[in-house]
Amino acid sequence: MYSQGLKDAEGQLEPAELMAEFQARIDREEKIEPRDWMPEAYRKTLIRQMSQHAHSEIVGQLPEGNWITRAPSLKRKMILLAKVQDEAGHGLYIYSATETLGVTRDQLTDELLTGKAKYSSIFNYPTPSWADIGAVGWLVDGAAIMNQVPLCRSSYGPYARSMIRICKEESFHQRQGYEIMTVLARGTAAQKDMAQRALNRFWWPALMMFGPSDKDSKHSEQSMKWKIKRFTNDELRQKFIDATVPQAEHLGLTIPDPELRWNEETGQYDHGEINWQEFIDVIKGNGPCNKERLQARINAHEEGEWVREAAEVYQQKQNQEEAA
Helix, strand or coil: EEEEECCCCCCCEEEHHHHHHHHHHHHHHCCCCCCCCHHHHHHHHHHHHHHHHHHHHCCCCCCCCCCCCHHHCCHHHHHHHHHHHHHHHHHHHHHHHHCCCCCCHHHHHHHHCCCCCCCCCCHCCCCHHHHHHHHHHHHHHHHHHHHHHHHHHHHHHHHHHHHHHHHHHHHHHHHHHHHHHHHCCCHHHHHHHHHHHHHHHHHHHHCCCCCCHHHHHHHHHHHHHCCCCCCHHHHHHHHHHHHHHHHHHCCCCCCCCCCCCEEECCCCEEEECCCCHHHHHHHHHHHCCHHHHHHHHHHHHHHHHHHHHHHHHHHHHHHHHHHH
C-alpha cells in the first residue's frame, strides 16, 4: 500500500505506513531529527525554507552594514556593528542546520550567488537615511520575530533549536531599532520627519515579508500540516499589524495606510490592500536594489577565495601532522 502524491528521492511512492507513522510523530509534537526517516517532500520543503532564511540573514547585513561608518556616534557605530555580526551568526547557524538535511554549504552558496535561491524581499529596498536603520530594526526585525518565535516549535529539531538563540538576539535588534525611532520622533521637526519618511518606505515592504496571501501561498497548507510553521502568512501579518500600530501611535508617527481602522467586532485592525505586483516584481529580481545586493555577495565571495584556500591548506597541514 502506498501514499498518494509524495515520492522519495528516486521518484518511487513512499509506503503509506511510513507516512502515517511520520505524521503521527508530528501530531504527537515529537521532533524530527536528521537521522530519522522523513518524506522527501518534507526534506525539500525544509531545505527551501531554511536556506532562504539563512540567505536572508546574510544579505540582510548589507543595508545596515552600509551605515556602520556613517552612524551618528561611536556608540551607534558599535551597536550597529554588533548587530550586523549577529546577523552573520544567524546565517551560519541556519546554514549548519540545513546541512543536516544532506546539502552542502557550497550548494547553498552557489544557489544564492546564481540567483536560483530567494531571500526575503525586504532586503532589496534602500536605506537612504539613518532613520531607515531604525525602521529596519523596528519593523523588519519586529516582523522577523513575529515569524520566527513560532519556529522555535518547528517539527524539525535542528531548525527549532537554532531559532532559540536567534530570537533572543532579534528581540534586542528590534528594541535597538525602536529606540532609534524614539529618539528621532522626539527630536527636532526635521528628525521626526526623517523618521516618518522611513516608516513610509518600510511599512508595506515589512508586511510583504510574511509572504503571499494565504489564498496564493503554494506551501503554507502542507507546512502547517507538518508543523514546520505554526501560523499562516496572513495570521502572522495580522498579528504584526495589531502589535505595531500602537507602537507607531506611541511614537507620534502615522502608519501610511489611509484604510487602517480598528475593528471592534474582530478586535483587530483592518488594513488596505498590499501591492502584490510589487512583491512579485521584487521576488523576480526587479526590486530597487536586487542587482546591487546580489553583486555585493558575489564580490564578497570572490574576494574571499584566498581565505578559503588558505584554510584548506592549513587543515591539510594539520591532518598531516596528526597522522605523523
